[in-house]
Amino acid sequence: MTEKPRNVCTCGSPKLMVYSCSGASNVGQLANDIAINIVESGRGSMGCLVGLGALVSTMVQNAKAANNILVIDGCAVKCGRKTLEHAGLTDFDNVVITDMGVKKTYDLKGDRGRVSDLTNKVIAKIAWVKPLTIRDGSTEEDPGCCGGKV
Amino acid sequence: MKIEILGTGCAKCKKLYQVASEAVKEMGIEAELIKVEDLQAMMDMGVMITPALYINGEAVSAGRVPGKEEIKRMLTEAGKQ
Numbered sequence: 096m097t098e099k100p101r102n103v104c105t106c107g108s109p110k111l112m113v114y115s116c117s118g119a120s121n122v123g124q125l126a127n128d129i130a131i132n133i134v135e136s137g138r139g140s141m142g143c144l145v146g147l148g149a150l151v152s153t154m155v156q157n158a159k160a161a162n163n164i165l166v167i168d169g170c171a172v173k174c175g176r177k178t179l180e181h182a183g184l185t186d187f188d189n190v191v192i193t194d195m196g197v198k199k200t201y202d203l204k205g206d207r208g209r210v211s212d213l214t215n216k217v218i219a220k221i222a223w224v225k226p227l228t229i230r231d232g233s234t235e236e237d238p239g240c241c242g243g244k245v
Numbered sequence: 246m247k248i249e250i251l252g253t254g255c256a257k258c259k260k261l262y263q264v265a266s267e268a269v270k271e272m273g274i275e276a277e278l279i280k281v282e283d284l285q286a287m288m289d290m291g292v293m294i295t296p297a298l299y300i301n302g303e304a305v306s307a308g309r310v311p312g313k314e315e316i317k318r319m320l321t322e323a324g325k326q
């Protein structure tokens with residue numbers, strides 16, 4: 096029998112679903128790194144933006160089931176925002192990395208030193224999302240009907 | 246028609262199975278009801294929130310238990326495609 100992956104309870108709605116444009120530029124890649132940091136901080140789960148763009152039914156339903164959605168776009172083109180709208184989602188928060196003082200370049204590894212500072216800035220914009228402190232046996236709101244035990 | 250209920254076997258998943266079975270029975274349609282409880286299988290399908298309901302391979306809801314009438318509407322809709 097295969098062992099169950101740990102801490103992968105799926106039966107509660109995530110407080111926050113994060114999408115990043117993950118675009119082909121410094122800011123697109125920074126958006127991706129920031130999304131990962133937000134997930135690692137326990138504030139939410141990351142969804143597949145490209146799946147939403149392709150209107151994959153599972154991805155659309157995942158997004159619809161989230162309590163809150165944050166879209167991180169690299170630049171003012173806002174592909175992430177447009178992708179969500181294309182999938183029929185309108186109720187979400189949207190941050191744009193170039194609005195935070197980063198100049199867009201096509202250096203995919205550019206400005207990596209700014210990831211943690213930018214992560215903090217994005218987290219400050221979604222201050223209402225508190226990190227889940229305990230995952231196993233969590234008493235946080237909506238830990239899922241398994242009680243967050245799987 | 247193929248109906249799949251994805252969930253780790255918790256109360257909400259069981260409820261969804263029950264409501265979907267009742268909807269199928271009341272509509273008198275031919276449908277195969279499948280429970281998917283394997284976490285890896287769910288992840289492979291991209292499911293992040295359960296219970297998830299699939300009709301003919303398409304996700305129609307996730308993270309909630311739709312009411313019987315809603316499921317009937319979903320089944321009718323899927324039947325047209």
Ligand code: SF4
Nearest residue numbers: 116118123169170174
């Ligand atoms: S928002 Fe900007 S960085 Fe992101 S994918 Fe679109 S063009 Fe690229």
